[in-house]
Amino acid sequence: MSLADYDAVGVTLKASTYGVVWFLVLLNLVPLLFILSVSFMPPTEFFGAPHIVPYEPTLEAWTSGFAELKDNLVNSFLIGTGTALLALAITIPGAYAFARKEFYGKKLGFYAIILAMMFPYILLVIPIMGLWNDLGLYNTIPGMILAYQVFVAPFAIWILRDFFETLPKDIEEAAQVYGCTQFSAFVRVILPLAAPGIVAVGFLAFLTGWNDFLFANLLTTGTGPVPAVPVLYGTIGGGSGERVYWGKLMAETLIIGTPPTVLYLVARNYLENAFTV
Amino acid sequence: MYVGGFGASEETTMNRRQFIQAAALSGTAGLAGCIGGSSDSNSSGSSGTTTLEYWEYFHSQSEVAKTLMESSVEEFQSETDTQMQMNWASWNDINGGKWKNNIQNGNRPVIYDSTNSLDGQFIEPGWVKPVSEYKDRLDDEAVEHLEWAFEMTQSCYRGFDEGLYEIPIGLEVGAPFIARTDHFEEAGLSIEDDFPPENYEHLVQVATQLQEQGPADYGFQIYGAQGDVTDEALVTWTASEGGYDGMYLNEDWSDVNYDNDVWKEMTKKYVDLYQEHGLSSDKAPTASNEGAAQMLIQGNVSMVQGSTKDFGLLRSRAEDMLADGTIVFGPSWEGAAGNRGDFFTQCIALMRKPDGVDEDAWQQREEAAIAWINKVLSKEFQRQVPRSLATLPARKDVWPALKEDDLLSQSNFISTLETTVDGMEHGWSSHPGMNAIQYNIAGPLFQEAVRGEISAEEACDRAASEIRNQVTF
Incomplete structure (x- = not known):
């Protein structure tokens, strides 16, 4: 091959592309590796000079982190699952109605629901605290599940409405021709076709219930069912907000991050279909 | 019964319905609190518990x-x-x-x-x-x-x-001095005679010799982190110098003290250790007292005046140095008010x-x-x-x-605290606005002073003025 055949620009472009890709990969990977590494280090190591491979790896942070979190992980699971199920129960029929039905005030109602998403929800904390206290929902798992609907329901309706709108009306009509009622056509035809959207919304609702800190912290006293994230906050805060047990913090972060990651991997196909434009 | 053209039998339909009904019932029961752990706090249980x-x-x-x-x-x-x-x-x-x-x-x-x-x-x-x-x-x-x-x-x-x-x-x-005995020896100083410093001038003299003749880059590390600059070494100095005049609030809580002479003088002296005498590293404006203690462990500095909590930190990071006497504690000096600080x-x-x-x-x-x-x-x-x-x-x-405890007897931590508390009488106020007074308002301003962006006097004046505007006395 002569020098003339050598596409210098092309090679440079390709090298640059790979360089940028590798840089971005490392940008994500190195902190993750560091988190993993620190979670296996004893305190004397993570307070010393930074290094990636632990000299004397230990499971101490993982065992103490898990022992501290185990009850709270169950609470988080109940809250996340409850939030997802309730959100789906409320929003599937709601979104279907907004997508397929004509009724008075439909547009206004839809935008009113969307508008609720635009305000910072910390505004709601004080009124919800008061109301939940009066209703006996404060410091309870059902209370948190209900509170999350305030911001989960609008985005769920938004996503599902768009999803239902993209489904051809003909299929539903065909099912009715074959003897389905409107409801059974919805249950037997529309819901299975909308499965990717429903799974996606359920996953996002679960993530909200699982990961939220604000409501989880402010709608609990700490003596009742505390989700996992406020416990992580306690590990970050330490005594006076200055002494952080980095090993345990990293282990707890990974422990809390694992269930949603597994859930994502299980539901990956559905999620990708749901978000494919 | 015709169930539609999708191949579902009546039996399966019934099963599905039963399942849905059961699931709905469970969900409702769960939401009503059965899964909740709802806490009827402070109750006296029926079993007498x-x-x-x-x-x-x-x-x-x-x-x-x-x-x-x-x-x-x-x-x-x-x-x-x-x-x-x-x-x-x-x-x-x-x-x-x-x-x-x-x-x-x-x-x-x-x-x-x-x-x-x-x-x-x-x-x-x-x-x-x-x-x-x-x-x-x-x-x-x-x-x-x-x-x-x-x-x-x-x-x-x-x-x-x-x-x-x-x-x-x-x-x-607060706040004990913590020093490296090996650095004192190398700098030709005696840990018995030259530690802890007896007053500010002595501190400057010892820290200068440690820096010039010792192994560390810096003789004495101050810290300007917003959460630490006002609540450790500095307030120890002001309390020992001015008594109640050196505390954050005056004796009857009717006013803040930051703009009195005691605070202005001590803040200037504190900042001067870094800005004028160059005895602290460039990390001073952002360093926390824990960070300063870490620098001591690493040998970057020879002496700090930190928190008693640093004992826990030193135990976890440098237990050997505590046990063999490489790191020692010493009480802060007794000031004009006849005490060694606050608590x-x-x-x-x-x-x-x-x-x-x-x-x-x-x-x-x-x-x-x-x-x-x-x-x-x-x-x-x-x-x-x-x-x-x-x-x-x-x-x-x-x-x-x-003193007979295995771990505590390895260092002079307890005896230092005993000496420090002797004659001490000024505690941090439990005023409802203490967070703003100690940290939120004063912290950033005193940090600016450590950075050299404003003078110590200006930091004190502005902190006092802003606190008077924002906190009810």
């Missing part, structure tokens, strides 16, 4: 403190007919409004532990029960050895009607009965709470205080035993 809601902060001080508190709670529950309902809170829960919001919304514990300077927000509205109302129910022997601490701690509540609102468990007396407490207190709660039921919980207080005031628990909370135990009769 007393349920005691306890908001707990001590555990967050260290891993050792956490273990101590968890095992003590477990032990207490097995010894008594009490079910403790713990909230395992953090500093941010108390300081960030979570506790206050909860109490305002009717969720109040019978008992809490905390740091006294954070608790004015609970004392001012009358939620905390003064100690005088239950002192006679405390263990007599413990009270006898706590009287000195009760007396001293009253300075923290001097703006309120009652003398004492919280029982001190440990006293955090605050790790404390425990009872809350008043809220409206609408049965008197007898509350009384029963309060009895359990008193039993718990007596447990943390017991000799056994108090001996654990220096190891776990890194503070001086409030109960004086356990001090001699601490």
Whole structure:
């Protein structure tokens, strides 16, 4: 091959592309590796000079982190699952109605629901605290599940409405021709076709219930069912907000991050279909 | 029955319906609270067990403190007919409004532990029960050895009607000098004669020699982090120099002290160590006292004036250096006011009965709470205080035993605290606005002074002025 055949620009472009890709990969990977590494280090190591491979790896942070979190992980699971199920129960029929039905005030109602998403929800904390206290929902798992609907329901309706709108009306009509009622056509035809959207919304609702800190912290006293994230906050805060047990913090972060990651991997196909434009 | 053209049989349809009905029932039951762990806090169980809601902060001080508190709670529950309902809170829960919001919304514990300077927000509205109302129910022997601490701690509540609102468990007396003996030797200094510094001029002289002739880059590290610049070494100097004039608030809490001569002079001296004498590293404006202690361990600096809590940090990161005497503690100098600085407490207190709660039921919980207080005031628990909370135990009769403790006897930490507390009388105020006074307003301004962006005098004036505008006295 002569020098003339050598596409210098092309090679440079390709090298640059790979360089940028590798840089971005490392940008994500190195902190993750560091988190993993620190979670296996004893305190004397993570307070010393930074290094990636632990000299004397230990499971101490993982065992103490898990022992501290185990009850709270169950609470988080109940809250996340409850939030997802309730959100789906409320929003599937709601979104279907907004997508397929004509009724008075439909547009206004839809935008009113969307508008609720635009305000910072910390505004709601004080009124919800008061109301939940009066209703006996404060410091309870059902209370948190209900509170999350305030911001989960609008985005769920938004996503599902768009999803239902993209489904051809003909299929539903065909099912009715074959003897389905409107409801059974919805249950037997529309819901299975909308499965990717429903799974996606359920996953996002679960993530909200699982990961939220604000409501989880402010709608609990700490003596009742505390989700996992406020416990992580306690590990970050330490005594006076200055002494952080980095090993345990990293282990707890990974422990809390694992269930949603597994859930994502299980539901990956559905999620990708749901978000494919 | 025709079920449509999708191949479903009647049997499967019925099963599915049954399943949906069962699932709906379970979900409804769950939402109604069956899965919830809804807490009817502070109830007295039907089996005669007393349920005691306890908001707990001590555990967050260290891993050792956490273990101590968890095992003590477990032990207490097995010894008594009490079910403790713990909230395992953090500093941010108390300081960030979570506790206050909860109490305002009717969720109040019978008992809490905390740091006294954070608790004015609970004392001012009358939620905390003064100690005088239950002192006679405390263990007599413990009270006898706590009287000195009760007396001293009253300075923290001097703006309120009652003398004492919280029982001190440990006293955090600030701020000890911490030094590297090997650096002193290399610099031709004697740790016996030249440490701890006897006054500011002596500090400058020793630190200069350490820097010039010792192995470290810097002789003495100051710290300007917003959470530390006003609450460790600097306030130790001002308190020892000015007494109440050197505390954040004046004696009757009618004004802030930052713009008086004591604060201006001491702040200038503090900043000068870095800006004029060059005895601290460039990290000074952002360094925390823990960061400074880490620099000491690494040998980048030879001496710091840190927190008693640094003992816990040194134990976890440099236990060998503590044990072989490479790192030693020393009390701060005695100033013109006749003391070696200020203090605050790790404390425990009872809350008043809220409206609408049965008197007898509350009384029963309060009895359990008193039993718990007596447990943390017991000799056994108090001996654990220096190891776990890194503070001086409030109960004086356990001090001699601490010197025989394997771990504590390896360093001069306890004897340093004993010397420091002698003659001390000025505690951090439990004023409801202390967070703004100590940290939120003053912290950034004093940090600017350490950076050299404004003068020490300007930092003091502006802090005082802004506090007067924003905090009610």
